Amino acid sequence: MNHRMRTAIAKDFFSGCLNLQLTKGKDYTTDGEVFKDLQEEALAMNVTPEVVLWIAMHKHYKAIRKYCREGKLESSETIESRLMDLVNYASLIYVLKKGKGNENTNLHE
Numbered sequence: 001m002n003h004r005m006r007t008a009i010a011k012d013f014f015s016g017c018l019n020l021q022l023t024k025g026k027d028y029t030t031d032g033e034v035f036k037d038l039q040e041e042a043l044a045m046n047v048t049p050e051v052v053l054w055i056a057m058h059k060h061y062k063a064i065r066k067y068c069r070e071g072k073l074e075s076s077e078t079i080e081s082r083l084m085d086l087v088n089y090a091s092l093i094y095v096l097k098k099g100k101g102n103e104n105t106n107l108h109e
Contacts, residue, residue: 013080014087016080017087020081020084020085021088021091024088035049035099038052050093050096053089053092053093054093057085057086057093060083060085060086060089061086063075063077064079064082064083064086067079
């Protein structure tokens with residue numbers, strides 16, 4: 001594999017991550033606020049929103065680790081979906097961190 005092919009595959013993967021985040025994100029958005037459900041869950045569990053995201057992220061990490069060890073998953077989700085979810089949770093932690101203190105910034109949706 002050369003660099004061009006690797007980059008093309010990575011672009012396809014990250015595009016899939018964004019599409020998945022847009023699709024699934026709608027299920028976790030309340031009143032137009034993308035982190036409202038997350039913040040409510042964190043408050044109910046007496047942890048930070050980052051901890052809630054890490055717990056969800058870790059579930060996918062464990063499945064990926066099992067796939068790497070055994071070469072298969074015994075679930076309805078594909079390894080590609082698990083990898084994309086893991087990346088998306090990492091990006092949500094990043095977005096949450098970057099957004100702190102900028103809650104009133106009007107960014108394009």
